[in-house]
Amino acid sequence: MKQFAEQFKAIVGDKNVITSKAEMAPYGIDRTTLWQPNPSLVVRPDSIEQVQQIVLLANQHNIPLVPSGGRTGLSGGAVAKDGEVVVTLERMKRILHYSAPDQTVTCEAGVITQHLQQFAEQQGLFYPVDFASSGSSHIGGNVATNAGGIRVLRYGGTREQVLGLKVVTGNGDILDLNRGLVKNNCGPDLRHLFIGSEGILGFICEVTVRLQPPPPPQSVMVVSARAITDLLEVFQCSRKTVTLSAFEFIAQQAMDAVTAHTGQHSPFKNTSTTPAPCYGLLEFDTPNKANTITDFFAQCQQQGWIDDAVISQSERQSKELWQLRENVSESLSPHKPLKHDVAVRMEKLPEFIARMEVKLAEEFPQLQSVWFGHLGDGNIHLNVLKPEGWSEQRFGELATEVSGLVYRLVWEMGGSISAEHGVGLLKQRILGRQVAGTEVKHWLAARNSFDAHSVMNRGKVI
Numbered sequence: 030m031k032q033f034a035e036q037f038k039a040i041v042g043d044k045n046v047i048t049s050k051a052e053m054a055p056y057g058i059d060r061t062t063l064w065q066p067n068p069s070l071v072v073r074p075d076s077i078e079q080v081q082q083i084v085l086l087a088n089q090h091n092i093p094l095v096p097s098g099g100r101t102g103l104s105g106g107a108v109a110k111d112g113e114v115v116v117t118l119e120r121m122k123r124i125l126h127y128s129a130p131d132q133t134v135t136c137e138a139g140v141i142t143q144h145l146q147q148f149a150e151q152q153g154l155f156y157p158v159d160f161a162s163s164g165s166s167h168i169g170g171n172v173a174t175n176a177g178g179i180r181v182l183r184y185g186g187t188r189e190q191v192l193g194l195k196v197v198t199g200n201g202d203i204l205d206l207n208r209g210l211v212k213n214n215c216g217p218d219l220r221h222l223f224i225g226s227e228g229i230l231g232f233i234c235e236v237t238v239r240l241q242p243p244p245p246p247q248s249v250m251v252v253s254a255r256a257i258t259d260l261l262e263v264f265q266c267s268r269k270t271v272t273l274s275a276f277e278f279i280a281q282q283a284m285d286a287v288t289a290h291t292g293q294h295s296p297f298k299n300t301s302t303t304p305a306p307c308y309g310l311l312e313f314d315t316p317n318k319a320n321t322i323t324d325f326f327a328q329c330q331q332q333g334w335i336d337d338a339v340i341s342q343s344e345r346q347s348k349e350l351w352q353l354r355e356n357v358s359e360s361l362s363p364h365k366p367l368k369h370d371v372a373v374r375m376e377k378l379p380e381f382i383a384r385m386e387v388k389l390a391e392e393f394p395q396l397q398s399v400w401f402g403h404l405g406d407g408n409i410h411l412n413v414l415k416p417e418g419w420s421e422q423r424f425g426e427l428a429t430e431v432s433g434l435v436y437r438l439v440w441e442m443g444g445s446i447s448a449e450h451g452v453g454l455l456k457q458r459i460l461g462r463q464v465a466g467t468e469v470k471h472w473l474a475a476r477n478s479f480d481a482h483s484v485m486n487r488g489k490v491i
Contacts, residue, residue: 199480
């Protein structure tokens, strides 16, 4: 593809086409480690018109393109391993328009999620989609993967925030989808095809999102429970008692990993409570009545759903309690875990976890499983750890079998093998074996309509 470097330079300028292998490498990979980056070129456009010219050139010469945002994905969706041209929208990072009456903001796809959150705060408003990589992920990537995060329970994921998109399709057409309108019944809403499409239909270049009123003061509570069935009872009770923003789940093994890795103490360290099989983390609007939480705790304890609870008394304590959940992934990293990001309906979660534990113990007794996730929306993260002393190669040889076991049960129970991290390269084959052929046929028809020559993120998802 390097023969086309001069033509790309004519579009974006000499300094915005990267040809050095060392400089290109970070652009050809995301946070997965299964593939080696191998892009032919990296191109850095500065406008939607330049993106369009890049796509038209790619169609003319059958050049495969890989969209690149903050590259924080965990499914290989931004990997360029086969000599593709990476198109990074990192220069397209402008806030284009803020509408105070509509409480919406239009920005380019390269705006960092945290910067959008900060802009909302400056307007006295709130952008609710938040997750560990907000400081480096791009809003365009958030839309392309329909990013979720910790407050989906209250506000929904990225899809619920997006009122408009400007995209360049794989055929080189510029589409202005929904135009930031709240009400628009002019035919099918193509905006929703691009949300979560992982770059296989075209480039998301501009995004209009709704902002929310800032939430009232929040309290955080961590409860210890003997079973996830008990946590579900707590969840149902809490929805009737307080206004929830989040309800997270942490298994004891995950809690142990966090406290060992970070040195942070368990919130029950100075109590008589013995370690529990699982914990729930609740974030909710601080009640106006002082006895609301006392009554809630008493009811849960009387029913035998929880053994103990700790509630934050300050913003600092709230952050400390949240760190118990947010630091789980980092704490497990030294164990080189095999990650699974799955979802089932909440009523099926206890059965799914119980059956999965039995299957793993029967077929892979040498492996340890660690569970945590967003219990309030049915999204659970199962991490299978590499045993101490095992080589990565030995562990890797079991990865396909272990994941196959997990995904078969997820699908059998009507769940999703990708709740929030996308499909990319990582789950493409298993998805193809589980989704009905008629559904895949319609996916392909949609992709071919927007990208007839398959230049966009070739080989991903489908």
